[in-house]
Amino acid sequence: MSTQPSIAIVGGGPGGLALARILHVAGIAATVFERESGPLERPQGGTLDLHEESGLLAIERAGLGAGFKRIARYEDQGTRVLDKSARLLFEDAGSDGNRPEVDRTDLRALLLDSLPARTVRWGAALADLQAGPDSRWHLALTDGHAGSFDLVVGADGAGSRVRPLLSPYRPQxxxxxxxxxxxxxxxxxxxxxxxxxxxxxxxxxxxxxxxxxxxxxxxxxxxxxxxxxxxxxxxxxxxxxxxxxxxxxxxxxxxxxxxxxxxxxxxxxxxxxxxxxxALPVGHRWASRRGLTLIGDAAHLMSPFGGEGVNAAMLDAAELARELIAGEDWAEAVARYERAMFERVMPAAEGSAEGAATLLSxxxxxxxxxxxxxxxxxx
Ligand SMILES: Cc1cc2nc3c(=O)[nH]c(=O)nc-3n(C[C@H](O)[C@H](O)[C@H](O)COP(=O)(O)OP(=O)(O)OC[C@H]3O[C@@H](n4cnc5c(N)ncnc54)[C@H](O)[C@@H]3O)c2cc1C
CATH class of the missing domain: 3.30.9.30 (D-Amino Acid Oxidase; Chain A, domain 2)
Structure with a gap:
């Protein structure tokens, strides 16, 4: 690309860290601001299955395929469905599955270890974000620091502090x-x-x-x-x-x-x-605004019934990075990512909404x- 923007990523979850890593591989620096005080502040949650066309694709583009194989659990892809009397209704051993499981903490560690030191600023929650007269975005962090960036990517999950600058919608x-x-x-x-x-x-x-x-x-x-x-x-x-x-x-x-x-x-x-x-409404979108965008749950929070959330977040990271790396004009690259993402996540959002609506019927x-x-x- 001709001129590289300075990039802030708000949120060091799987989406934000995958974005930082893929940009780093292409020689583009970004700073990740994460509100947690360190990687071990809390257990990161349960197991995730990564899908070939999204989560695993992002891992490949991040150059972390070999490291991922070391932490992936290919043996834990089975499914059992029981009724309340413990009668087995369905079983699949999952032995030929292609959606390996990985513990969230291990996935985060893989991504963190692949980033240069000081890429992630821990204990730095976004407190304020404002457009400056210089067409840059000014961030204030809870650790007392402030900074200005050309591009701010909200990867800050369900309760995103970046989202309200782009969209009036809140998760319901x-x-x-x-x-x-x-x-x-x-x-x-x-x-x-x-x-x-x-x-x-x-x-x-x-x-x-x-x-x-x-x-x-x-x-x-x-x-x-x-x-x-x-x-x-x-x-x-x-x-x-x-x-x-x-x-x-x-x-x-x-x-x-x-x-x-x-x-x-x-x-x-x-x-x-x-x-x-x-969840955010199915089809959630916003008018493109120079220097601001969202990935992952911040962009399209879904109920977890499609098992797509982390996969969609990591694919967003991979696709936004691809556009930024290839684009002549970074603002247009971001807008292209958004247009494609709005359409791409629709089937997963619909499936998750359907799952939430029919569950417990x-x-x-x-x-x-x-x-x-x-x-x-x-x-
Ligand atoms: C119970 C449950 C089960 C789930 N199971 C699955 C599953 O099996 N498979 C699947 O694919 N998905 C699952 N999901 C969804 C999945 O967890 C999310 O889609 C995924 O974590 C989104 O990644 P992300 O990087 O966008 O956001 P997050 O993982 O939420 O990461 C956001 C990061 O931003 C940080 N942050 C937040 N606010 C700020 C701030 N103001 N300043 C700085 N940092 C901030 C947070 O500390 C966090 O580290 C499940 C969700 C739930 C609730």
């Missing part, structure tokens, strides 16, 4: 609440639960509720108890100051389920989290089987 609550739980050392301490979940993902359906449990690395299971309830329900229903009370409360809510399934709650460790599932077990089958066929 989907009506679904997840209570997240974890089980440690499952193979040694809970072999029956290890078999129940299998090597991949297990879903159990019934009574208008659902449990999803996924095998992560290091013999860890991460699970979600899923309810269609008002947004403040979980905080009122469960006493999160008492892990024992949360365990008992979950067992009580799923009273119609077999003990073999509710044992997941009995075995849960003391860390619980509530996730209110929100009376036929949800049958639907889950049909979806699991079509997922396997698609692969």
């Amino acid at each position: 609550y989907s009506g679904l609440t997840f209570v997240e739980f974890g089980i440690d050392d499952v193979d040694a301490r809970h072999p029956a639960l290890a078999r129940l979940v299998g090597h991949g993902k297990m879903e159990a359906h019934g009574d208008g509720m659902e449990i999803i449990a996924q095998r992560n690395g290091h013999a860890h299971i991460r699970g979600y108890a899923i309810f269609r309830v008002p947004a403040d329900w979980a905080e009122r229903r469960f006493d999160f100051s008492s892990p024992a009370a949360v365990r008992a409360g979950l067992v009580a809510e799923f009273a119609g389920y077999a003990d073999a399934i509710t044992d997941l709650f009995r075995a849960a460790n003391d860390s619980f989290a509530v996730r209110h599932i929100c 009376h036929e949800s077990a049958a639907l889950a089987v049909a979806q699991a089958r079509s997922h396997v066929l698609a692969e």
Whole structure:
């Protein structure tokens, strides 16, 4: 490109870090501002499956294919669907799957280790962003620093602070609440639960509720108890100051389920989290504005039912980087990325919205089987 913009990336999640890395490979520097104090401030969450045409493509463009193979879990691509009495409705061992699983923390470490020191500024949450008279954007960070950049990329997730400068839309609550739980050392301490979940993902359906449990690395299971309830329900229903009370409360809510399934709650460790599932409208877009853009959840937050969120975020990073690297005019390159991205994410956003709308319906077990089958066929 003729002139390179100075680039700030707000948010060091998978989208922001993939963008920084792919630009770095092409010799373009960017600074990532991340609100967390360091890479180990919190566990990064559960396992993700990367798709060939998106997440894995971004990994290849980042030149990290070999490193990814070392952290990927090709053996954990199975799917099991049960009804509430623990009857197996569908099973796929996933042995010939092409969507390897990876723990989020490992993926973040892979991307971070591939960046030059000081690319990521930790403990630097975006506090203010304003257009200056010099047609640059002025950022103020919570660590007291400030800076001016030609291009600011909002990769700051669901609650993006950059998005309001481009779009009036906010994520809306989907009506679904997840209570997240974890089980440690499952193979040694809970072999029956290890078999129940299998090597991949297990879903159990019934009574208008659902449990999803996924095998992560290091013999860890991460699970979600899923309810269609008002947004403040979980905080009122469960006493999160008492892990024992949360365990008992979950067992009580799923009273119609077999003990073999509710044992997941009995075995849960003391860390619980509530996730209110929100999404931006399908087809969310904005009028291009010089020097500002969004990638990932900031641009197109979806409910997690398509398993596309992180894949879409990483493909956004790869595509924005490709346009910036190839473009003569960086502002036009950004606008080209946006036009293509708005169309590209539509099917995934529609699928996720459909998944959120039909989840926990009376036929949800049958639907889950049909979806699991079509997922396997698609692969
Ligand atoms: C319960 C649940 C399960 C999911 N499961 C899957 C799955 O199986 N597969 C899948 O593909 N997707 C899944 N997703 C979606 C996936 O997590 C997201 O789509 C993905 O993380 C988006 O990446 P991102 O980089 O855009 O944003 P994020 O991962 O949200 O990263 C944003 C980063 O920005 C930082 N940040 C936020 N605000 C600021 C600020 N003001 N200043 C500086 N930094 C800031 C944050 O600390 C964070 O590091 C799931 C989501 C949920 C809630």
